[in-house]
Amino acid sequence: MMSFQKEKRLVRALYSALERASPNRIGHVLSEFMATDALWRGFHPFDELTGAEAVAEQFWKPLRLSLSRMQRRQDIFFAGKNEIDGFTGTWVVSMGHLMGLFDRPWLGIAPTGKMVFLRYCEFNRIENERIAETAMYFDIPHLMMQAGLNPFPPQTAAHLVQPGPLTHDGLLFDDALDAEGQATLATINAMIGDLGTWQSGLPLEEELAQSWTDDMVWWGPAGIGATYTIERYAKQHSGPFRAAFKDRSKTRHLARLAEGHYGGFFGWPNFTARHSGGFMGMPGSDRPGEMRVIDIYRRDGKKLAENWIFIDLLHFWKTQGVDILKRTVAIADS
Structure with a gap:
């Protein structure tokens, strides 16, 4: 080991x-x-x-x-x-x-x-x-x-202080078996293959079901929110997100790893895409935007069950010409 x-x-x-x-x-x-x-x-x-x-x-x-x-x-x-x-x-x-x-x-x-x-x-x-x-x-x-500020329009999913894993076993201070980490990394890679291009040809919920348990939880960032089950994830984030973007680049990660039932990756940025309009209630732009993202996953059996997501939405919107942080603080001070 x-x-x-x-x-x-x-x-x-x-x-x-x-x-x-x-x-x-x-x-x-x-x-x-x-x-x-x-x-x-x-x-x-x-x-x-x-x-x-x-x-x-x-x-x-x-x-x-x-x-x-x-x-x-x-x-x-x-x-x-x-x-x-x-x-x-x-x-x-x-x-x-x-x-x-x-x-x-x-x-x-x-x-x-x-x-x-x-x-x-x-x-x-x-x-x-x-x-x-x-x-x-x-x-x-x-x-x-x-702190009582509203940096974005109302989000499609729920705003929460997010809990840790359902199984309460996410602190791997002791080392896990190599085979478990290998299985988790393989599951994450299969998901990336299914979802990374948005072009599988399957209906969205069927595509998601290849990699995710039906009772999946997607713990998204503020401005998007958290959502539960494949059906609601498709309606409350994945479907609207895909519909709002075009010209997505290939996925670029700097690190991708796993141990036990947990794994994740990050990029700088992970990908770029052109916002055609509607994402987070915002207008479209001709400029490609950068998505700096961390994804952390919990595997359950052969599928992914939970996903914690960190997206630098302040940076993304700044690449679109909107300084959300500066604008929101200025409004609060006025």
């Missing part, structure tokens, strides 16, 4: 040290775990940062100062070899919420003094016992909505 204990311990030690550190010590803590030239990718407005000090000063320190008494509440934790680079690189994945008391402004969003949850998913590539690369994706519109 392949062991990822060294890599998992490194990431867990970082999380523990971050939780104990004062905001002014975060840069020092990160420098103990990150390579000097580590690349960090985050959702808009952070984008790409290099090195521990930049990540601390631009992302972690402001967030910690805004969300006092912050806790990392993990729902999923696993590791694996990256299929995209020929199973050479090792990545550790964490998903859940960063919870705190929203006591100071963040990104221009006014504080509430109440609990808020920032949905996140983080991929860390470990090399030479250091974090060499990170994808840290987080749902800023979800936090905005908890």
Whole structure:
């Protein structure tokens, strides 16, 4: 059985040290775990940062100062070899919420003094016992909505603070059997083959049924929402989404891996597509838009049962000429 204990311990030690550190010590803590030239990718407005000090000063320190008494509440934790680079690189994945008391402004969003949850998913590539690369994706519109802002038109599915897996077994601190991870990765790849082009020729619900259990749950980002069962997923997201886009590029992932019954991938971007109109109630555009996405999956038997999705909708709409974050904060301040 392949062991990822060294890599998992490194990431867990970082999380523990971050939780104990004062905001002014975060840069020092990160420098103990990150390579000097580590690349960090985050959702808009952070984008790409290099090195521990930049990540601390631009992302972690402001967030910690805004969300006092912050806790990392993990729902999923696993590791694996990256299929995209020929199973050479090792990545550790964490998903859940960063919870705190929203006591100071963040990104221009006014504080509430109440609990808020920032949905996140983080991929860390470990090399030479250091974090060499990170994808840290987080749902800023979800936090905005908890703070009473409405960045988007009414969404097609449900807005929720999202729970972890139905089975409550997503924290793989111990290593799982290789065969289980291989089965999960094969199931994810079959789904990508079915859905990645939107051109299977089958009716949508029949196409989805090839890869998904009938009682699937799609935990989508704020602005789209969460939906339950193949029928409602087709009606509340997948069908409208496909109808609103054309000229989709091929899927491009930077990492794709699995362990046990859990797996996922991310891209930068995953694909581009041209919005012909209607997605999230917004007008169309002639410009191709970038979709930066993380997908995390839980497999049940031979099919996928749950899917947690992180889409940088702020970046996507900015590529379409609309700065949602700036516009929403400005309206709230007026």
